[in-house]
Amino acid sequence: MYSGGQLDEEKVFKDPVHRYIHVRDKVIWDLIGTKEFQRLRRIKQLGTTYLTFHGAEHSRFNHSLGVYEIIRRIIDDVFVGRDHWDHSERLLCLCAALLHDLGHGPFSHSFEKVFRLDHEDFTQAIILGDTEVNAALREVGDDFPQKVAEVIAKTYPNKLVVSLISSQIDADRMDYLLRDAYYTGVSYGYFDMERILRVMRPREDQVVIKRSGMHAVEDYIMSRYQMYWQVYFHPVTRSAEVILTKILHRAKKLYEEGYRFQTKPVHFLSFFAGNVPLGDYLALDEAVILFYFQQWQYERDPILSDLCQRFVRRRLFKYTEFHPTNEQMAKLIELTGLFKKAGIDPDYYLVVDSSSDLPYDFYRPGEEGERLPIYLLMPNGELRELSRESVLVDAISGKRRTDHKLYFPADFLEDLSTKRTVKKKIMEILKG
Amino acid sequence: MLTEHAKVMKALAAAGEIAGRKKLQKMIYIAKKLDFPFYEKFDFHFYGPYSEELTCRIEELCALGFLHEVKEKKSGYMQYRYTLTEAGEQFLRHYDWDMPGLAECMQAMNEQNARFLELVSTVLYFEHLPKDEVKEKIAVLKSKQRYTEEEIEEAYAYIDALRNRCHNKTRV
Numbered sequence: 001m002y003s004g005g006q007l008d009e010e011k012v013f014k015d016p017v018h019r020y021i022h023v024r025d026k027v028i029w030d031l032i033g034t035k036e037f038q039r040l041r042r043i044k045q046l047g048t049t050y051l052t053f054h055g056a057e058h059s060r061f062n063h064s065l066g067v068y069e070i071i072r073r074i075i076d077d078v079f080v081g082r083d084h085w086d087h088s089e090r091l092l093c094l095c096a097a098l099l100h101d102l103g104h105g106p107f108s109h110s111f112e113k114v115f116r117l118d119h120e121d122f123t124q125a126i127i128l129g130d131t132e133v134n135a136a137l138r139e140v141g142d143d144f145p146q147k148v149a150e151v152i153a154k155t156y157p158n159k160l161v162v163s164l165i166s167s168q169i170d171a172d173r174m175d176y177l178l179r180d181a182y183y184t185g186v187s188y189g190y191f192d193m194e195r196i197l198r199v200m201r202p203r204e205d206q207v208v209i210k211r212s213g214m215h216a217v218e219d220y221i222m223s224r225y226q227m228y229w230q231v232y233f234h235p236v237t238r239s240a241e242v243i244l245t246k247i248l249h250r251a252k253k254l255y256e257e258g259y260r261f262q263t264k265p266v267h268f269l270s271f272f273a274g275n276v277p278l279g280d281y282l283a284l285d286e287a288v289i290l291f292y293f294q295q296w297q298y299e300r301d302p303i304l305s306d307l308c309q310r311f312v313r314r315r316l317f318k319y320t321e322f323h324p325t326n327e328q329m330a331k332l333i334e335l336t337g338l339f340k341k342a343g344i345d346p347d348y349y350l351v352v353d354s355s356s357d358l359p360y361d362f363y364r365p366g367e368e369g370e371r372l373p374i375y376l377l378m379p380n381g382e383l384r385e386l387s388r389e390s391v392l393v394d395a396i397s398g399k400r401r402t403d404h405k406l407y408f409p410a411d412f413l414e415d416l417s418t419k420r421t422v423k424k425k426i427m428e429i430l431k432g
Numbered sequence: 433m434l435t436e437h438a439k440v441m442k443a444l445a446a447a448g449e450i451a452g453r454k455k456l457q458k459m460i461y462i463a464k465k466l467d468f469p470f471y472e473k474f475d476f477h478f479y480g481p482y483s484e485e486l487t488c489r490i491e492e493l494c495a496l497g498f499l500h501e502v503k504e505k506k507s508g509y510m511q512y513r514y515t516l517t518e519a520g521e522q523f524l525r526h527y528d529w530d531m532p533g534l535a536e537c538m539q540a541m542n543e544q545n546a547r548f549l550e551l552v553s554t555v556l557y558f559e560h561l562p563k564d565e566v567k568e569k570i571a572v573l574k575s576k577q578r579y580t581e582e583e584i585e586e587a588y589a590y591i592d593a594l595r596n597r598c599h600n601k602t603r604v
Contacts, residue, residue, distance in 0.1 A: 118473060154476045155558075157572045166475075205478070324434055324496060326522050332433065333526070352433045356488035364487065372478045402492040 013065060017179050021069040025091060027140055028068065031098055034132035040064055040101065042285035046180060047107045048240035049231065051314055053184035060101050066175035071097040071164055074171070074197055084202040089161050091140065096151035096165050099133065100172060102126050106286040109358075110241055114248040115271045124149050125278050163206040168363060168374045169196070169220065170207075177223050180231060188226035191219040201377055208375045208383060217374065218392045221363050225396055235405055238353050239316040242407045246348045247293065247307045254301055263295035303348055315411070320430050322352055322406035332406070335429050342422045344412050351407040363397055406430075438527045439470060440489055441498060441520055446535035447542045449515045456490070456514060457482055458549035459541045465556040466598050468534055480550045480574075481557050490514070498523050533598040540594065551579050552587045563588070 006024055013021040023029050031037055040061040049056040071093050079085040103123030105111050112118060126133055127149045137145040150156040154166055164171060174193055181189020199213025209217055231237075251265055252272050265272070267288055270280045296308040310316060322328060332352070339346040365373045365387045374386040387394040408430065416423040443460060450456045461481040464470040472483040493499040498520035502513045516524075541549060554574060558566045570579055 112473075113471075116471065120475070155569065155573060159478065324437075324523075326519060329434075329523065329526055350433075354434070354437070354489075354492060356437075356485055356492055358488075371482050402488070402495045404492070 015062070015066065015069070017066055017175070017182055018069045021065050022072065025094065027091065027136060028094055028098060030136040030139070031095065031133060032065075034136055036102060036126050036131050036133045036282065037061070037064070037099070039282060039285060040104070042287055043104055043106055043108070044286060045176065046184075046231075047109055047237075048244060049180075049184065049234070049237045051240045051316070052234050052236040053186070053231065055183045055185050056180070058179060058183040060104050063175055063179055064098055064101055066179055067100060067165075067171045068094060068098040070171035070175055070193070070197070074164065074200060078197055078200055079202050082202055084160060084204055086158070089158060092144070092147055092151060093161055093164055095137065095140075095144075095148045096161075097171055099123070099127060099148060100152050100165055102133065105281060106284060106289045107241075107244055110245045110248065111271075113357075114245055114252070115274070115276075117271075117276065120153065122278065122281055123152055126282075127152070129278055131278075159205040160202055160207065163372070167206060167372060169209070169217065173224070174220070177220070177227055180227060181223070184231050186227070186230055188230060189223050191223045192216045193220075196220060203375075203377075203383075206372055206375070208377045209386075211376045211378050211384075211389070214376055214386070214390055217376075217386060218390050221386075221390075221393050221396070224363060228401075233355065233358060233403065235319050236316060238358075238405065239319060239407055240311065240314075242317060242351045242353055243307055243311050246351070247296070247304065247311060250301070250304045250307060250348060251292075251296070254304060259301060261296075262299055263292065265292065267292070303345060307348065310409075317349075317351070317407040318410035319405040319407045320432070322404045324352065324404055331429050335426065338422055338426050338429070342413075342416055342419050342426065344409070349409050349412065353405050353407060355401070355403045363393065365397055435527070436471060437489060437493060437498075438524060439531070440486070441493065441516060441524055442527075442531060443470075443534060443538050444499065444514060445516045445521065445524060447538040449513055450542060451511065451513045452546050453487070453490075453512050454479060455542075455546040455549055457486060458546065458553040459538060460486055461553045462541060462549065462556060462594070463534065463537060465553075465559075466537065466594060468531055468537070468598070476557060480554045493520070496523075537594060537598050540597065544590075547577065548583070548587070548590075550574075550577070551583060552590055555584070555587045555591065559591075 005026060007026050007029055011023040011029060015021050023032070041059050043060045044050065044056070045058050045060050045063045046056045075090050075093060080087060100123070103119040103121065103126055105117070105119060105122070108119050127137065127145050128134060134145050137148055147156065151161055151165060154162050156162050166172065174196070177189050177191070178193060195213060195216040196209070199210040199216065200207050201210060251268065254261070255265060255272050267280070267284050270276045293308045293311055296304050297312060299305045324332070336346045336350060339350050363374070365385050375383040376386055376389055378384055387397050413423060413426055440460065443463065444450065447459065450459065458480065460470055460472065461474050461483070464472070464474070472486040472489065474481040474483045490499065494501045498517055500515045500517050504511055504513065551570070551574070554570060555566055558569050561569070567584055570584060
């Protein structure tokens with residue numbers, strides 16, 4: 001049994017969202033000091049959002065500490081001594097909370113799409129592999145890394161423990177909503193987290209919320225809804241993401257065609273080959289990626305050079321609403337042909353982006369057996385799904401919430417002075 | 433463009449009608465595990481592999497009028513049924529590629545019930561583990577479903593049969 005337990009004195013981190021993050025357990029302190037965890041300082045929490053909201057420079061490091069702190073407060077202040085809660089799972093929960101995003105890569109959403117990777121596989125590999133994180137976890141017990149990996153993979157037998165880290169109202173979502181609102185400077189991401197924590201109750205398989213706390217949860221659901229539209233799904237952020245994705249596609253294609261780079265994509269080679277060792281993955285952070293983008297602005301390939309200039313200098317694509325009905329699809333096909341005629345490669349410069357392309361979601365009650373909704377604990381002990389009790393949640397969860405946009409380089413189109421007919425046709429279609 | 437949407441629609445076109453979101457989720461997951469090129473990200477949830485991305489995609493396809501969704505009340509809960517609409521069929525004509533073997537596979541899965549497909553998808557989720565460990569995982573993680581030893585063996589046999597059926601497919 002782990003006896004190294006507690007630090008001689010409590011350590012605290014100042015935090016703008018939770019004020020203080022308290023660390024008393026030695027393993028938590030050791031994990032924070034590992035090189036794999038410190039790497040998270042160099043991965044932004046919100047990827048390209050800083051190009052829209054300049055304050056959004058916060059990292060996965062901040063967020064991971066925040067999730068840990070929320071879990072610590074739930075366990076130490078609310079759950080301790082209650083039915084269904086097994087306090088011997090405390091350290092496991094804290095470690096899983098701290099490490100839940102460990103495998104995220106730079107601009108991970110775009111990266112995963114282009115290279116068909118999953119950051120959760122790398123989280124598992126870091127926790128179970130020959131790493132400093134694994135060594136720190138083994139101090140607790142030989143099987144402890146495996147248990148932490150299972151909680152994060154949501155395959156740990158104690159589902160209550162899993163639901164604290166990952167559910168419709170978990171510590172992860174609560175921290176990122178508050179943190180992202182704080183750093184972007186928007187005013188609509190806030191909700192009364194202290195109140196929600198106070199009304200959380202452990203049940204056999206999941207965390208439930210006392211009925212008296214329903215209004216605090218409504219506020220959380222509304223925040224999630226607002227943040228989705230105002231921050232996560234902001235069209236300018238998506239434009240930057242579209243360009244980033246196209247840069248990675250272009251670099252990969254050029255490499256496969258034997259193009260001679262002036263700045264060779266040394267750090268990307270295993271990603272292009274589709275076989276990424278953990279060491280290569282950990283070596284690639286956002287500083288490295290931005291170095292390449294900076295250099296590739298001066299490559300001979302006009303597409304790679306242009307896309308990198310757009311990203312570095314924030315010369316983003318413009319967009320128009322695009323509802324891909326059959327009529328619109330016919331126009332899109334026509335537009336693709338016109339772009340080719342104009343000498344603009346539609347594979348890189350004409351992009352449809354949809355709401356399902358994003359890693360964020362709304363609250364959906366769903367159907368039986370789909371995934372677990374938020375349950376309210378009624379005074380008589382019965383559990384009721386949130387939208388059945390809350391008129392407000394019912395109103396927003398029953399609506400269709402989808403969006404598609406068409407991205408294109410408006411400046412290129414403006415410059416088509418020698419191809420006036422083509423330009424006119426393109427502009428007519430884009431303006432609807 | 434919108435290729436991933438089109439793939440989901442091809443799957444639905446092949447299956448005919450799919451009753452239940454859970455069933456739809458498991459069918460696409462199983463198809464993905466059989467190497468059909470679906471790229472939606474799946475995580476392990478309470479009821480087995482689940483993709484939020486796929487849920488959003490289905491919602492988009494319904495909003496565009498390409499899928500028809502019928503909500504019906506089952507004993508104490510809601511269930512959703514999905515079919516491809518005429519507009520959806522027309523949309524698919526923009527995509528001239530095919531996923532050979534997918535139609536047969538989807539039709540075969542659609543004949544099974546959601547409970548069995550949940551088991552099959554769970555076996556596939558843990559297929560990197562030895563069979564005994566998979567059985568143990570199912571016993572622990574799916575204790576409420578009370579899957580029997582016979583059902584698990586049946587799931588393994590079913591996966592083999594599906595794999596044989598889809599053996600000669602090509603990729604998009």
